[in-house]
Amino acid sequence: MAPHLGDWRGRYRGAAIAVVRPASTAEVAAVVRACAEAGVPMVPQGGNTSLCGAATPGPDALSVVISLSRLKRVRAIDAANNTITAEAGCVLQTLQEAAAQAGRLFPLSLAAEGSCQIGGNLSTNAGGVQVLRYGNARELTLGLEVVLASGEVWDGLRGLRKDNTGYDLKHLFIGAEGTLGIITAAVLKLFPLPRATATAWLAIASPAVAVRLLGDLQASFGSLLTACELISDLALGLVRKHLPGSSPTLSPSSWHLLIEVSGGDDAQAGQQALEAFLAEALENGTVNDAVLAQSNEQARRLWALRENIGEAQKIEGLSIKHDVSVPISRIAEFVERADRQLAQAFPDIRIVTFGHIGDGNLHYNQSKAEAGDNAAFIAAQSAVNRIVHDLVHQLGGSISAEHGIGQLKREELLRYKSPVEIEMMRAIKRTFDPQGLMNPGKLL
Template structure:
């Protein structure tokens, strides 16, 4: 009787089953915080091969850890240290199966890199709006499994709202084909929603049908200096009143976060004189570029006249717009270079962002003198990345060891203001215990009941979320 690795080799070919040192890149997360072990890493080339892998693992009682681009921040794609797991890599499943411009849909496999999907949509004269700093390596399956957000949630919604249908290999090895390009389908439970945001704990997403949109012909981008988060929230409200659905993105960046980018990212340049906070604004429409920029310029003039901002720069070209966006998108990379930190990905009602920041900053400063707060995020949808470290690298080991105490301050305040401890990064290993503190016992039991129903052996990405 063949052992598991032999069965997997028979299913996908020996070259697509990695063992020994060849597994190393897949056993550590992007931040280098979680390291695990595995029996092997397997790379299927199609849904039938994924199904065969799952059936073989189920027969052997082997856990399965799905992994996309491995850009996650919560350890969801890293196996534990036991060495029993099979890591499932979907990178070979990278075909765009179809694009339907008239229906504004795209169907693609889970291993497609996000930037590739955006380009495929653009080539068809359409927009796929999911946009992340890691879009050059993040894969569609990972985006779906974490319900990724990104910078255009304000206008287009997060991954959940962009998804019309899924193809999923269930823990039994059966394949559910739910690839439907329908905006309306009221025929019972919306099963796809079980798998979006489940981090691979209920099944393996192998393909998806996603919404597309008309491609904008005009884009206007600006960087605005503001005095405080309260001023940023006020500017957001004014932008929404003035431009409605033309407002595509509204990002907030602290000067501390910008400083990291200026220090570590080659070519980064300060666009304005230093200010405590900045707001990055993007408008888009189907009209004329010059006309949209003129409208935004007029609006910004009123903002400065009313002292809602202290200065602003309006991009006059696509290259200038990209340079402004690079300041925002390179924050995570710059912070990684700066050194280890305690990261929080939280969401709050937009109106509560300023008071949360005031209270959290004060409480942390009292508990951890000298602390640096790196705050930035999607003010347009209430998602804040609230990251903490000490100025001296040597002090960070002790500080990171205090993460439970730090989390109590941050997460308790988030919860008190009606927020969530995970906005777009998921739960993974990092926040599994935290979830128990903020979800009600009933919510947790409902989640466990779904897990038991779909994955009675508990083999799908064990130790994550639940």
């Protein structure tokens, strides 16, 4: 049971009556009915890669963990309809590969894709690096199959892009973190597999320059701009320190931008178009230096630098993590003001900033270099949160962009959601889970 009782970050450790591993929707329903009849709380769990403790049971050993890892079939691919139907325990990378074998792209992509499962991705409304072009998990979902708190099964596995027959119930379960029911399967959108991709790593001066470049890239490439990732030099330094390997040889820079353009039939034309864009940006001083990947392997290595930031931070030690979003126009202001306020309150603080600038989502994490100092700093998380989250709220942002609420941000949610919003959410919870047995202690 041990692997199911702790979270990936090592922040939460719980206990449970049992871990059950059903292999079908019918078995999930039977487990839920048994728990409902006995009044036993249930904790749904996918790949257990949650960063907010949403899939970890509480410490009281009163709940049953329901692992979806054996529900891992790709049930169907409809190439003409551009859809794939997969069970909740299907690992995201496996789903991507199944789509590729059918000549299609499933664009949800994130660092944990080799172990996270699509049910968990949907339950947290995961985003990842290609939201800029394709949208997050909610926008990629056409239909769901869900086991309700009563043990009944709702079959909403419809691959329709237009269906105006009342409330769109699937959206209640996406992002609900298993508090309303257990997603067991989904119909997801597929897209044509891009024939051409161009990837580049840029050295830039500031987040303000990054926002300006994003606008220029969108003006030049439109919907072909797939990803635009902002990385601070401190974040890149941790990857180089703990996961050494190939990295771009660039002039020293405080900030970096990783961009990808994909689509069209002519790979050479795509490369040349991006090369011309970068040449102009270098000439006018918007970009300090740049590396344009010359092969798929070089592109993979560039992406590895971005995707390994989380792992490098884990090796470095505990940090206070924030997954926030603000309007793209206010990203530079947020970084400048938050950095300044935190440095004033906590001298010698280290701030690791990276994220999806194309959709306004930053991962904004803090620590101190010395272990003893860091332990005291981690204990001050509530004060750090107040600075960061109050500023995010002031700028019209969100305290959770793609990681969810889980256990980590329950109290924070109460501070930033209006009483009307909280009561509407509680009313939905009471309607779908009147006994309060579905993932208790999470989100609400």
